[in-house]
Amino acid sequence: MKRRFPLHVHISTLFLALLLIVGGVIGGIGYTISRDILKSTADAMSTRIGRETLREFTNLIGPAEMATRLMSMDEITRAESLDQRLENLGFIREALSNSPELSSLYVGYGNGDFFLVRRIWNGDERKHYDAPEQTAYVVQSIDHERTAPRGRFIFLDSSLATLRSDERPDYATSYDPRTRDWYKTAMTTSGQIKTPPYLFYTNKQVGTTLANRAGATSAVVGADILLATLDQTMAKQKVTPGTHTVLVNRTGQILAHEDNAKVIRLPPTADGRPVLATLSDFGAPVLAQLSPLIQGANDEMMQTRTLEVDGETWYVTVSPLKLEGAAPLFLISAIPEVELMAAAHTLMRQLFVAMALVIALAIPITWSLARAISGPLRKLAGEADAIRHFEFSKPVTVDSPVLEVSELALTMDSMKRTIRRFLDISMAVAAENNFDRLLPRLLTETISAADADAGVLYLTDNDVLLPATGLLSDGSELPPSAPRPDSITGSPLLHAAIQTRTARSARIAEADIDALGLVDAVKASGASHAIAVPLLNRQQHLVGAMVLLRNGETDDARLSFIGALSGSAAVSLEAKALIRAQKLLFEALIQLIAGAIDAKSAYTGGHCARVPELTKMLARAACDQTSGLFKDFSLNEDEWEAVHVAAWLHDCGKVTTPEYVVDKATKLETLYDRVHEIRMRFEVLKRDAEIACLKAIAAGKSEASAREKLSAELARLDDDFAFVASCNEGGEFMAPDKQERLRSIAERTWLRTLDDRIGISHEEKERKERSPAPDLPVLEPLLADKPEHRLERQAQDRMPENNRWGFKMPVPELLYNKGELYNLSVARGTLSEEERYKINEHIVQTLIMLSELPFPKHLREVPEIAAGHHEKMDGTGYPKRLHREEMSPLARMMAIADIFEALTAVDRPYKKGKTLSEAIKIMSFMKKDQHIDPDLFDLFLRSGIYRDYAARFMRPEQIDEVDISAYVSPPAEPASPLA
Structure with missing residues (x-):
């Protein structure tokens, strides 16, 4: 037999891990020192970049500040007409020429006049203003010399010669310099003011506006300055290739960046105005996280922090830039740590190379040992994954020199076979929906799992176990035999299993055979031992039991498996029994409803x-x-x-x-047949006829004549009632002449002397009140369709046209019409x-x-x-x-x-x-x-x-x-x- 060793023999192979730990500590110390040096250097560079950017910004606006102050003292601020203002074009051209960043100079007057000279940079701007090809400058003028303001655009070449002059009345009415922030702010400020940088609409470049009030006048001189060169400054200040250097305002709008094209955002609509990009939508995740930081940034001190963005670490500095007369701006420098720490990483790589040379000789040894140990473990991991995916087709065959690994392989193989068997049985039982077929199926699977020769399944009925099915291992049925009523307490084995709520195995005793009615089963199977398995539901109530007969003892593992299987079987049995009971109850209910309808x-x-x-x-x-x-x-x-x-x-x-x-057998029948009311009215008419006859005789008329007339009247009434009664019976068809005769009979009247609005229901009284009560006595038609006969259809009795069920039945206007003539005139049947x-x-x-x-x-x-x-x-x-x-x-x-x-x-x-x-x-x-x-x-x-x-x-x-x-x-x- 191959000699096996415990796992601790192989622990010596861990010396490689010790080498790695020592090398890692040395490398970590070197990396930490290098990182601190590089971070200090980055702080110093950020401070320098801030100073250079501020100096560049100051150099940009210096000439413009001078031009604005000089122009505020010029005669143009007191000029009252366009011609006077045009006399200063030479001075303005020189100011624009001496400052490349200065794009326009202008004056706003207290009366609403406005005079602006704008430099035309390129063809796009010419196209924007619809200017002639040689246009170098555009004069935009608004004057109020006339009753209505006059707006003009004058296009000049480089020598200030006029190329074209356009009248722009809409410009004069839509623009008033006095409403602009630069004008209002300059009028309330003694010195020069600067607006926060923003995006110029005409050339789509970032710039700022300077403004000076012209002495004690109401005129304000303004200048627009481009900040394009700041983008070049940003490009020069990159610490590493991946560094982001941007200039932003307090709201997070980007004013300068090495790539000016990214600063401007075009809206999705063709006619929308371009806007400045913000930190949030610039496209750099690290800058997007800085937007909240800028809003609360300190105006005096530089801030530094480290951010983790999308798995990448960044070193960030935020430096405030303060300009005279303007809100502070902020210079952001974000350096990826992987580039900042490139030197430290190089040092680490060198340390790794050195350490690799040290352990090179140990690799063959450690590799061989690792293969010997991890190979079987990898196979076992694969087997565990196969079990997780319910793949049980192959046995576990893993050979390892490690004793514990070999024992684990044997255990996993046994577990795999057990789970497979358990699942097969559970799926077979769960797949059976018919309760009567479930019982033998459940018993058959359990007999097979227990390797038993026969088995009997008992179900509880009023706390008494009764045999439901008995089978031999070949599937044939056992001879039926009845247990004693005290089968649980009379069987020592089954009683003990139920008391302990676990499967139990023992040699079968006479008491068990007698109590459980197993005489014929034991003879048929020749069994000597038995397994008693209680079946308990989720509430641990006994729903049944199984007694499995074997020709030998049962080991603990098989008994444990049968016990586990019995739990699943009991739950399945209970579920199927509940479903069966629900179906039986439902069947009884629907037959109860149907029977009630038929009986109704x-x-x-x-x-x-x-x-x-x-x-x-x-x-x-x-x-x-x-x-x-x-x-x-x-x-x-x-x-x-x-x-x-x-x-x-x-x-x-x-x-x-x-x-x-439903039971309406005659036309006048409701809860009773109202033909009796009609009969009584005819009886009244007959009595009235007899009374009239006697009155006539008493008055001296011929008795024979009076009696003859009475006889004719009574015969006619009898015939009319017989006709009405025959109409009440209904039939296949009622001819129009019969309907006409009904109407004729209905016209006869009878005398009512009693109030018909007393002693009746509240609802009928309400229906009668639709018409005024007549004075008594009153003559009424023999057959009547009265208002109280009409029962209105309520809202709940109506059917919406677009009802959710799709019903398309024409609905009568009334719920019921109990009119006597109306019902007697029904053409077919009684309804x-x-x-x-x-x-x-x-x-x-x-x-x-x-x-x-x-x-x-x-x-x-x-x-x-x-x-x-x-x-x-x-x-x-x-x-x-x-x-x-x-x-x-x-x-x-x-x-x-x-x-x-x-x-x-x-x-x-x-x-x-x-x-x-x-x-x-x-x-x-x-x-x-x-x-x-x-x-x-x-x-x-x-x-x-x-x-x-x-x-x-x-x-x-x-x-x-x-x-x-x-x-x-x-x-x-x-x-x-x-x-």
Whole structure:
């Protein structure tokens, strides 16, 4: 056997690290000393740069200061006309020529006059002023000699000869020197003033403005100075190639930089004015961080600091530059430490070279030792990464001379196999959604993991463990046997496992066999030992147990693995049991709702129970097709559940429909049949006729004549009431002549002597108050449509045109109209327009109710399937007026099921159930009129579903022969029959 050594034998190889540490300390000391020297040098250079920049700035503005002071004492400050001012052009030209940085001289007068001479530098400026080609100077003048101010631009060549003079009235009206800061500041200051540097608009260069008040006059002389040469000064002062040297004002605007093009920023719009770049948008991250520092910088002292920007260290100095009569400026110098410390880095490299020569001889030795130690560790790291990525296909094969590394490799290999086995079992159990299939799957996987010969799974039922399934290792079922009621306490092994809440293993005892009903299991497997595994949920409550039978003892590692596996199995078992319980509860609730709807009205009977069966029969027939239109149609388990739920809930909206509307058997029926009120009025009229007859006889008229008249009147009243009563029964069609006779009967009157506004509900009283109460006694029509018969539709009963559900049903104006004549005149059936809408509205409520339910993802189609059974293929149905292509196949199937069930139902008191032939004939007309899906109706007939349904749900006398050849269409193969 190869000899192995502990890891501490190899610690001697660390001497290389000691050499590196010593060399690093020496190099660090040298680097620190060099860095301090270089930083001191950088401070001194920053101070020098500040002095040179200030001197350069002073040299720039000196000639301009002199020209401004001289000009403030010149006659031009007292000139009152343009001609007088033009006489000083020679002096101004000399002043401009002697100072290259001076771009313009000008005078602002107290009356608003303005006189400026500007030097034209290049073609861009000529283009800006639309000046002639030879233009060297531009005179800009505003004078007030006339009633209105006059503005002029005069273009001069280098000899001051006039090239062109332009009138600029807009210039005179838009510019007033007295409103400018330089004028106002100079008027309130005894000496010369300087504005903070800014960007000149005409030449897009940085400059400053000087101004002097002309003695005691109201004139102010100004000059614009360019600071372009400061950019060259900045370039000369760079300490290192990467150094940033910039001159800024207090607000962070950059006034000078070695690259003048970066100082000016052009806005994104073509007509926008250029602006000075700021520290924030200059493009240098280190300068961007200095913007807050400049705003609070000291005006007297230089500041230094070190900044870390984007992983790079910078040495920064900020020096104030103070000018007479102007706000202070600040010179910023930012030096990258990597360049500043270049000499220190060179020293460090030299030290590294020296140290490398020292340890050169030790490298072969240290390399060999490192390879011997780190090679297996690297392999183990790769194996650990493979485990992290759930890759368990290969075993761990690592060989190392280090004892600890070799033991770690063996442990990792065992761990890898265990995790793989655990995950395989957990995934297999978690993938099973059917609770009844889960139990044997769970037991099979656990038997395999425990290397057991058989096993029994128990589930708790009212704190009693009952066997759920028993299997041998080959998957065959164990003979069933019942445990004793006290199985937990009667089995020493299982009782101990439950008490300690851990898996336990022991030789199986007679008490265990007897208490757990394992007689047949032990005989079948020949086991001598058992493993008891309690199954505990998240709350550590017992949900079940497993007893695994083995033909030998179990080691601690396997027992620990089974214990860990049992926790996952218990959680999965509990989750699946909860899901199963929720589904059972949901199933019971939907059947409860459907049963309540059927029980609510005798008109629906078992409708809600029969439609699901017929819908599923039609869906199953479509799935069974192997050719033709429906050969590709299929439903998975989740989709079958959606069909089931939708079919049972397809009429859930009927819970909102009043019973007296659904059950309305006659036209005058509400909560009761109001024909009895009409009968009583006829009775009153008959009594009135008899009284009139007796009064006539008493008055001396012929009794025979009076009795004959009475007999005729009573016969007419009886006939009229019989007609009204027959109208009340409803029917397929009411002819116009009958409606006319109703109106004629309604015109008869009867005498009411009692107040009809007492003893009634508050709501009815409010409706009656829409019209004034008549004086009693009052004659009233025999049949009336009174104001109190009209129930207004409230806001909540209306349907917005653009409702979020897409309903497109015409809504009657009234909620209900209980008018007697109105209801008796209904042309077909017993329902008025308002009542018909109220019944049809059940599908609206169905969709609204189902849309509000938080269905899981696989049941999201339930509202669409359930709420589409009153739609028609031609788009004339309700509630959305959908066309065939807008409906799912299942919704179209349910429409057929709903119609066929309604036609053949025998539990509707208002009609007899149709025979098979009658129902199919009616539906064939609906197919022809594109009211139902023709392809699904053909499948309904060809598959014989109508016969199967009839055998289960229809009475024998309804089942007759049907020749379906007259109703089915020739076979067809459309591209997408279920679209």
